[in-house]
């Protein structure tokens with residue numbers, strides 16, 4: 563059976579090139595909640611910072627096979643996942659993972675290695691969640707190639723909206739050049755403070771934008787804003803230092819309640835297929851009203867260009883080069899919409915928010 567149509571686990575990459583937005587906190591605690599609700603989950607820590615591994619109490623002293631080992635030899639996968647909690651398995655990271663970029667730079671299958679490895683063990687799990695580093699390079703591209711879905715953790719801030727536009731563009735490029743099945747399933751708002759006018763306006767803009775995309779052929783046409791937003795909650799920031807999830811450290815805290823509800827939403831839709839696109843794109847006017855507008859249709863930049871626009875740290879630099887791709891993708895690609903925020907309108911709103919409006 564084609565692995566792409568395999569009914570196996572939902573493979574979800576949690577990705578945002580912006581740092582510190584809540585990717586790891588969200589990956590760990592959604593994974594923990596799904597595991598607690600009885601479904602086996604594999605969390606793949608793709609970040610050389612190894613924060614997800616540390617959050618789950620696994621540090622560099624572990625002798626377990628890491629993502630680094632897997633990228634060098636995908637057949638090492640079979641004994642690699644560690645069961646860190648009941649139903650919760652970790653494919654750990656280590657600081658050496660930063661070297662994979664350079665070490666694999668000459669390998670033609672370097673973006674497909676994680677996918678190959680995960681396909682060999684995926685029948686053990688109901689969900690595979692991939693915690694991506696805050697950059698676009700070999701590690702994130704392996705994650706996006708191994709995933710079927712992208713879940714975007716972000717903060718409800720004006721500048722974050724602009725980042726999401728670029729991020730969607732990146733997903734488009736990856737779907738065109740590496741993984742045609744990749745879809746954006748949605749956005750999880752992190753560190754949310756619903757009391758501010760600014761946050762409410764960002765939410766309204768996001769909702770309107772996503773709604774305006776329903777009839778497009780983009781990988782995010784089925785994306786939704788997951789509910790609830792994750793409230794800012796100090797307990798979520800404290801629990802990693804104890805190697806505990808929020809459900810162990812403070813199961814009564816708002817952070818636990820919020821992540822449990824997101825996990826329930828994901829479980830409820832398990833097995834659902836993204837809606838089919840319509841040929842008509844009626845999105846533009848609504849998107850403009852929402853303050854986020856697709857730019858003029860333009861030819862897609864290759865993934866390497868996207869990376870040049872968002873340079874990766876040395877630990878995660880590199881991307882598929884258009885001239886290295888065997889399928890010739892990148893030569894004559896369909897237009898890639900670009901999302902951009904209407905700055906004037908938002909600037910006015912921001913200053914309103916600052917004045918406490």
Ligand SMILES: Nc1ncnc2c1ncn2[C@@H]1O[C@H](COP(=O)(O)OP(=O)(O)OP(=O)(O)O)[C@@H](O)[C@H]1O
Nearest residue numbers: 581582583584585586587696753793794795798799
């Ligand atoms: N809802 C929340 N309330 C309070 N603190 C939070 C919340 N979510 C995340 N944090 C804290 O914010 C910081 C950044 O979160 P996190 O590490 O999850 O982001 P990240 O996107 O994975 O970062 P990086 O880009 O470095 O991988 C951490 O200290 C984390 O504990």
Ligand SMILES: [Mg+2]
Nearest residue numbers: 585586609613
């Ligand atoms: Mg992280």
